[in-house]
Amino acid sequence: MINKVVKNVEDALQGVQSGMTLMLGGFGLCGIPENSISQLEKLGVTDLTCISNNAGVDNFGLGLLLQKRQIKKMISSYVGENDEFERQMLSGELDVELIPQGTLAERCRATGAGIPAFYTPAGYGTEVAEGKETREFNGKMYVLEHAFKPDYAFVKAWKGDTAGNLIFKGTARNFNPLMAMAGKITVAEVEELVPAGELDPNQIHTSGIFVQRIFQGVAYEKRIEQRTVTPKS
Amino acid sequence: MINKVVKNVEDALQGVQSGMTLMLGGFGLCGIPENSISQLEKLGVTDLTCISNNAGVDNFGLGLLLQKRQIKKMISSYVGENDEFERQMLSGELDVELIPQGTLAERCRATGAGIPAFYTPAGYGTEVAEGKETREFNGKMYVLEHAFKPDYAFVKAWKGDTAGNLIFKGTARNFNPLMAMAGKITVAEVEELVPAGELDPNQIHTSGIFVQRIFQGVAYEKRIEQRTVTPKS
Amino acid sequence: MALDKIGIAKRIAQELRDGWYVNLGIGIPTLVANYIPSGIDVEFQSENGLLGMGPFPIEGEEDADLINAGKQTVTVLDGGSLFDSANSFAMIRGQHVQLTVLGAMEVAENGDIANWKIPGKMVKGMGGAMDLVASAENIIVAMMHTNKHGDSKLLKKCSLPLTGVGCVKKIVSNLAVLEVTENGFKLLERAPGVSVEEIKNATEGKLIIEGDIPEMVIN
Amino acid sequence: MALDKIGIAKRIAQELRDGWYVNLGIGIPTLVANYIPSGIDVEFQSENGLLGMGPFPIEGEEDADLINAGKQTVTVLDGGSLFDSANSFAMIRGQHVQLTVLGAMEVAENGDIANWKIPGKMVKGMGGAMDLVASAENIIVAMMHTNKHGDSKLLKKCSLPLTGVGCVKKIVSNLAVLEVTENGFKLLERAPGVSVEEIKNATEGKLIIEGDIPEMVIN
Numbered sequence: 062m063i064n065k066v067v068k069n070v071e072d073a074l075q076g077v078q079s080g081m082t083l084m085l086g087g088f089g090l091c092g093i094p095e096n097s098i099s100q101l102e103k104l105g106v107t108d109l110t111c112i113s114n115n116a117g118v119d120n121f122g123l124g125l126l127l128q129k130r131q132i133k134k135m136i137s138s139y140v141g142e143n144d145e146f147e148r149q150m151l152s153g154e155l156d157v158e159l160i161p162q163g164t165l166a167e168r169c170r171a172t173g174a175g176i177p178a179f180y181t182p183a184g185y186g187t188e189v190a191e192g193k194e195t196r197e198f199n200g201k202m203y204v205l206e207h208a209f210k211p212d213y214a215f216v217k218a219w220k221g222d223t224a225g226n227l228i229f230k231g232t233a234r235n236f237n238p239l240m241a242m243a244g245k246i247t248v249a250e251v252e253e254l255v256p257a258g259e260l261d262p263n264q265i266h267t268s269g270i271f272v273q274r275i276f277q278g279v280a281y282e283k284r285i286e287q288r289t290v291t292p293k294s
Numbered sequence: 295m296i297n298k299v300v301k302n303v304e305d306a307l308q309g310v311q312s313g314m315t316l317m318l319g320g321f322g323l324c325g326i327p328e329n330s331i332s333q334l335e336k337l338g339v340t341d342l343t344c345i346s347n348n349a350g351v352d353n354f355g356l357g358l359l360l361q362k363r364q365i366k367k368m369i370s371s372y373v374g375e376n377d378e379f380e381r382q383m384l385s386g387e388l389d390v391e392l393i394p395q396g397t398l399a400e401r402c403r404a405t406g407a408g409i410p411a412f413y414t415p416a417g418y419g420t421e422v423a424e425g426k427e428t429r430e431f432n433g434k435m436y437v438l439e440h441a442f443k444p445d446y447a448f449v450k451a452w453k454g455d456t457a458g459n460l461i462f463k464g465t466a467r468n469f470n471p472l473m474a475m476a477g478k479i480t481v482a483e484v485e486e487l488v489p490a491g492e493l494d495p496n497q498i499h500t501s502g503i504f505v506q507r508i509f510q511g512v513a514y515e516k517r518i519e520q521r522t523v524t525p526k527s
Numbered sequence: 528m529a530l531d532k533i534g535i536a537k538r539i540a541q542e543l544r545d546g547w548y549v550n551l552g553i554g555i556p557t558l559v560a561n562y563i564p565s566g567i568d569v570e571f572q573s574e575n576g577l578l579g580m581g582p583f584p585i586e587g588e589e590d591a592d593l594i595n596a597g598k599q600t601v602t603v604l605d606g607g608s609l610f611d612s613a614n615s616f617a618m619i620r621g622q623h624v625q626l627t628v629l630g631a632m633e634v635a636e637n638g639d640i641a642n643w644k645i646p647g648k649m650v651k652g653m654g655g656a657m658d659l660v661a662s663a664e665n666i667i668v669a670m671m672h673t674n675k676h677g678d679s680k681l682l683k684k685c686s687l688p689l690t691g692v693g694c695v696k697k698i699v700s701n702l703a704v705l706e707v708t709e710n711g712f713k714l715l716e717r718a719p720g721v722s723v724e725e726i727k728n729a730t731e732g733k734l735i736i737e738g739d740i741p742e743m744v745i746n
Numbered sequence: 747m748a749l750d751k752i753g754i755a756k757r758i759a760q761e762l763r764d765g766w767y768v769n770l771g772i773g774i775p776t777l778v779a780n781y782i783p784s785g786i787d788v789e790f791q792s793e794n795g796l797l798g799m800g801p802f803p804i805e806g807e808e809d810a811d812l813i814n815a816g817k818q819t820v821t822v823l824d825g826g827s828l829f830d831s832a833n834s835f836a837m838i839r840g841q842h843v844q845l846t847v848l849g850a851m852e853v854a855e856n857g858d859i860a861n862w863k864i865p866g867k868m869v870k871g872m873g874g875a876m877d878l879v880a881s882a883e884n885i886i887v888a889m890m891h892t893n894k895h896g897d898s899k900l901l902k903k904c905s906l907p908l909t910g911v912g913c914v915k916k917i918v919s920n921l922a923v924l925e926v927t928e929n930g931f932k933l934l935e936r937a938p939g940v941s942v943e944e945i946k947n948a949t950e951g952k953l954i955i956e957g958d959i960p961e962m963v964i965n
Contacts, residue, residue: 062798062825063765063787088575088612089598091591114612141651151649159650162574163616163658167409170613174832175839175881176400177431179412181620182661186639186692189657198410198440207431219592224789224798224825230496231592231609232576238611242836258824263463264497265827266611268797270767270789270842283591286598290586295579295606296546296568321794321831322817324810347831374870384868392869395793396835396877403832407613408620408662414839415880419858419911422876452811457570457579457606464811464828465795471830475617491605498608499830501578503548503570503623516810522818523805 062257065225065249065275070100073248073274077213079106080133084169084214084240085113085123089142089286092233093122096250096278097215102126110134112209114165114236118142121284130154136209138162142286161189164206166239172208173242173271181206214244217278218267221251222260225269234266241271250278295490298458298508303333306481306507310446312339313366317402317447317473318346318356322375322519325466326355329483329511330448335359343367345442347398347469351375354517363387369442371395375519394422397439399472405441406475406504414439447477450511451500454484455493458502467499474504483511528720529701530745535669537562537745539628539699542667543569550574550619550659552629553597555669559628570606572624574655576615579607596655616655620662627663629656631670631695633685636711636732638695640668641687653690660691672700672729679731681705681712702726704743711735716743747939748920749964754888756781756964758847758918761886762788769793769838769878771848772816774888778847789825791843793874795834798826815874835874839881846882848875850889850914852904855930855951857914859887860906872909879910891919891948898950900924900931921945923962930954935962 067073074097077083083101087093098117101109102125109132116135117123126132127145134156140146149155160168161183171179180203184190194205216237219230227249229237241247249267254277300306307330310316316334320326331350334342335358342365349368350356359365360378367389373379382388393401394416404412413436417423427438449470452463460482462470474480482500487510530538536558543549543563550572551557560571571580573595580595581602589600603609618624633641640660643653660666673679681698698705703726704716711733714726719742727734749757755777762768762782769791770776779790779799790799792814799814800821808819822828837843852860859879862872879885892898900917917924922945923935930952933945938961946953 062823063767063789088596089594091575091594091598137652139652139654147649157650159652161653161657162612162655163620163662166612166616167407170836171412173840173842174400174836175841176412176414177434177436179404179409181409181658183620183658185661187657187689189653201410203410222825226825226827228496229609229611231590231603232573232594233592234609235576235612239613242840242842256824262798262822262826262828263461265829268827268829268833268837269825270791270797270837285589285591285594285600287594287600288589289583289599289601290589291583293586295604296548296570321815322813324794324813324817370871372871372873380868390869392871394872394876395831395874396839396881399831399835403617406621406623407617408622414877416839416877418880420876420908422872455606459606459608462828462830464809464822465792465813466811467828468795468831472832475621475623489605495579495603495607495609498610501608501610501614501618502606503572503578503618518808518810518813518819519817520813520819521808522802522820523808524802526805 062224064223065269065272066223067274067276069276070096073276074100074104077104077106080108081212082110082210084211084243085111086216086235086237086240088114088232088235090122090284092217092235092237094215094217094250095281097248098122098125102129107131108133112136112211114138114162116140116143116146119145136160138165166236168206168209169236169239169243176208178205178207209243211243212245214240214247216241216247216249218249218251220253220255220260221249221275222255222257224257225249225272225275226260226265227267227272228260228264229266238267241267246273247271249275251275252278252281295457297456298502298505299456300507300509302509303329306509307333307337310337310339313341314445315343315443317444317476318344319449319468319470319473321347321465321468323355323517325450325468325470327448327450327483328514330481331355331358335362340364341366345369345444347371347395349373349376349379352378369393371398399469401439401442402469402472402476409441411438411440442476444476445478447473447480449474449480449482451482451484453486453488453493454482454508455488455490457490458482458505458508459493459498460500460505461493461497462499471500474500479506480504482508484508485511485514530718533558534745535699535701538704538743539667539669540564543567547625548572548623549626550624554630556628556630572618574615574619576610576612577603579604616658619658622662622664624663626665627659628667628669629659631668633680633682633687634668634695634698635682635685638693638707639685640690640695641685643690644688656690660694666695667697667699668695670698670700672702679729681730681732683732702729708735714740716741718743749937752777753964754918754920757923757962758886758888759783762786766844767791767842768845769843773849775847775849791837793834793838795829795831796822798823835877838877841881841883843882845884846878847886847888848878850887852899852901852906853887853914853917854901854904857912857926858904859909859914860904862909863907875909879913885914886916886918887914889917889919891921898948900949900951902951921948927954933959935960937962
C-alpha cells in the first residue's frame with residue numbers, strides 16, 4: 062500500500078510558490094480546504110491564479126488571501142459575497158475570469174481525465190463564447206472548452222485513509238473530487254484520517270491514486286453562510 | 295419521492311422494438327443485466343445494435359441474443375470469448391465496430407452528460423482514427439469522438455431503491471453507471487430493492503434521476519469466466 | 528391586480544408534472560417548492576450536488592455540509608442523493624432535469640435571456656445559469672413584467688449581456704403567462720383583474736393575442 | 747541463455763519504483779506482480795475498475811463481482827478502491843498510472859506498437875490497449891524478440907495494424923533490454939549468456955550498441 066500521509070499542513074504545502082496556479086475545492090464556504098488556505102496565507106506566496114467556484118467571504122475562505130493581495134487572478138463562476146474582492150476587481154488589481162459553473166466542473170474533470178478539450182452548450186451566443194471555437198452537433202450549437210493546467214489542487218474531505226482515498230459528506234463534495242483528479246500535486250485535508258483498509262473500497266469517492274499528500278486537518282470552523290431553519294414546532 | 299419501480303422484467307422492457315440501439319452494462323460476464331437479456335431473448339426483437347464492452351460467451355450474456363441472431367451490430371472493445379460471434383462476424387451476418395475501451399466508457403458518459411464530442415488520444419495513428427477528425431493540443435495528437443444515441447440502457451446493480459438510486463458492488467460497477475446516464479430509457483435490475491430512504495444518500499453511485507424503471511431481479515447466475523484461486527494453505 | 532412574488536410562484540407551481548426533476552433558481556423560483564400541487568411527486572435538484580432537496584432543517588439540526596445553491600442550509604429527503612459538481616451538471620446538460628425555473632432581468636421575443644450582468648455594475652458571475660439555460664428543454668422564467676421605472680423587461684432584443692440564446696419557453700410575470708413562440712410572446716393568461724391593454728403597454732417585444740385571454744386561476 | 751517468461755517478468759519487476767501505480771496487461775505482464783522487489787510499494791490498477799488489486803482469492807472465497815481485466819477472480823488489498831470504467835480510464839488517460847506493462851506482436855524502432863489485430867484472423871478487439879499506449883508516460887513491452895519462425899519482432903516499421911504510435915519507451919525481451927530512442931533501439935542489457943551478435947541477428951530495426959553491454963542480473 063502506498064502511503065500518502067504527511068504529518069502536517071506545512072509539509073503538505075511544500076513546494077508551493079508565488080505565481081502558481083492553484084485549484085481549491087468548495088462551494089461557497091462548504092467543503093473548502095480551510096487548513097491549506099490558512100497555510101497559503103502564512104506562506105505569503107503571491108501572484109497566485111486561483112481556480113475555485115467562489116472567492117470566499119471577506120474574512121474567511123479565499124477572502125483571507127484576497128485581503129493579503131496574494132491572488133493575481135480568480136477563475137470562478139460566482140464571486141458575489143466579498144467586498145474586498147469587489148474593490149480589487151473594480152480597481153483593476155485583480156483579474157477575474159468568470160466561467161459557467163458546469164463548464165468549470167467539466168474542465169476540472171477533463172484536466173484529470175486526460176481530455177484536452179470538449180464541447181458544451183453553456184455560454185453559446187454569450188460573451189463567454191467570444192474568441193472560442195463554436196460548432197454545431199445535431200442542430201444545436203456548442204462551444205469548445207479546454208482543460209486547465211493547475212500546479213496544485215487543495216481539497217477537503219470528510220474521511221480519508223493513509224492510501225489517500227477520500228469520502229466526502231453532503232454537498233461538501235462539490236468540486237473536490239474533480240479538482241483532486243486535476244492537480245499535478247493534490248493535497249487532501251480530512252476531518253478524520255484512518256488506516257488503509259478501514260474504508261469500504263466500494264464507497265470511496267476519490268481513489269488514492271489522485272492524491273499525492275494527505276493530512277489530518279485541525280480546528281475546522283465550517284462556517285455557514287446562510288443559516289436557514291424551520292422553527293421547532 | 296418519484297417512484298421508478300415496475301413490477302417485473304416484462305413491464306421493464308415495455309417499448310423495446312426491433313431495430314433499436316441498446317446499451318448493456320457489464321465487463322465480461324461481471325455485472326451484466328441477466329434478467330433484461332433473458333427478456334430480450336424472449337421478446338425476440340431483432341436487428342438490434344448493442345453497445346456493450348463485450349459480447350458474452352456462447353451460451354450466456356449477449357451470446358444468448360447472438361445465438362438467436364437478434365443482433366445486427368455490436369459496438370464493443372473486446373469480443374474474444376464467443377465462437378458463434380466469430381462465425382457470424384466472419385460470415386458477414388454481424389456488423390462489428392471495435393472501439394478502445396476508454397473511448398467507449400467516455401462516449402457513454404458524454405452521452406449522459408450532454409457533451410456531444412470530446413478529444414482523446416486513444417487510437418490516434420491507428421485504423422480507429424480513420425475518417426475521424428484529429429487535432430493537436432499541447433504538442434500531442436488527439437481524435438475527436440462523439441456521444442452515442444441509445445434508445446434503451448440496461449444496467450444491473452447490487453442494491454437499488456424505489457427512487458431509482460443504485461449502488462454497485464466490486465468490479466460489477468464497470469460500465470453500468472455510465473450507461474445508466476446515457477439511456478433515453480434506462481432500465482435497472484437489482485439484486486436487492488429497498489424502500490427509498492434506506493440507502494445512504496452519500497453512498498449512491500447512480501442517482502435515481504438517471505433511471506426510468508427499476509425492478510427486483512431474480513435467479514442471478516453470476517457466472518465466473520476465469521475462476522482463479524489461491525489454494526487453502 | 529398584478530401578482531406578487533407568491534402569486535407568481537403559485538402559478539408556476541401549476542406547471543409541475545408528476546415525475547419531474549426540477550431546478551429552481553434563487554429568488555421567486557425558490558418559492559415554487561412551497562406550492563407543489565397535491566398528488567404530484569417532483570424532486571428538486573440543487574446544482575451544488577443534491578437531488579431530493581428537502582425543507583430547511585429543524586432549528587439546531589442545520590449542517591454546514593448540507594447547503595443548496597443559494598448557500599442556505601437544507602435537508603435531504605428519503606430517496607435523495609449527493610454527488611459532485613461534474614455529475615450535477617451532467618444531469619443538467621444531459622437534460623435529465625425536466626424543468627428549470629429562474630429569474631431574468633430581460634427576455635427577448637426570440638427567447639434570449641439576460642440575467643447575469645449589468646455593464647458598469649459589479650459582476651457577481653453566472654454561476655450555473657448559463658449551463659441551465661443552454662441545456663434545459665423546458666425553461667420557465669419568473670419575473671416582473673417591467674422594471675421599477677415602468678420599462679418593459681419583455682423586449683424585442685435584450686440590451687444586457689446574454690445568458691443564453693433562444694432558450695426561454697415560458698414566462699410567468701406579475702401580469703401574465705406568456706409562451707415564447709417563433710413569432711414572439713404569445714399571451715396565454717392574464718393576472719386576475721389585469722387587462723390585455725395593460726399587458727400590451729408593458730410589453731415592448733412582439734405580443735401575440737389570439738381570441739379571449741383567460742384570467743389565471745390561483746388559489 | 748534466453749530468458750523464459752518468468753525471467754522477463756522478473757527483469758521488468760526491477761523497473762518498478764516505490765509509490766508507482768502500475769497497469770499490467772494479460773500474459774507475461776501479469777507475472778510481474780509476483781516479483782515486486784522488497785521495500786517497494788506499488789499498487790496495481792485493473793482497467794475494469796479496481797485499484798489495489800490483490801492476489802487470487804483463497805479457494806471458496808472467489809466473488810463473481812470481483813474480477814480483473816483478464817476476467818480472473820481477484821481480491822482487493824487494504825487501501826484499494828473500486829470505480830466505474832470512465833473513472834478508470836481517467837486514471838489512465840490522465841497519466842495517474844505511472845507504468846503500463848503490456849505484450850506486443852511487433853514494435854518499431856520509432857516506438858510504434860502493434861498488438862491487437864492480425865489481418866485475416868479473427869479480431870478480438872483492442873480492449874483497453876489503445877487507451878493505455880496512447881496515454882502512458884512510461885510503457886514497457888514484454889515480448890519475445892522473434893516469432894516462432896525466427897523472424898524479428900523488433901522492426902524498422904510495423905507490418906501489422908498499429909495499436910499506438912511512437913509510444914513504447916522500453917522493451918524487455920527474452921534476449922535483451924532495449925530503450926526506444928529517437929535513433930532506434932538502444933541496447934541496454936543482454937540476457938545471461940546471450941551475445942550482442944545474437945541480439946543483432948534477431949533485431950530487424952536499427953540497433954544502437956554503445957560500449958560494453960552488461961548482462962542482466964536476475965535472481
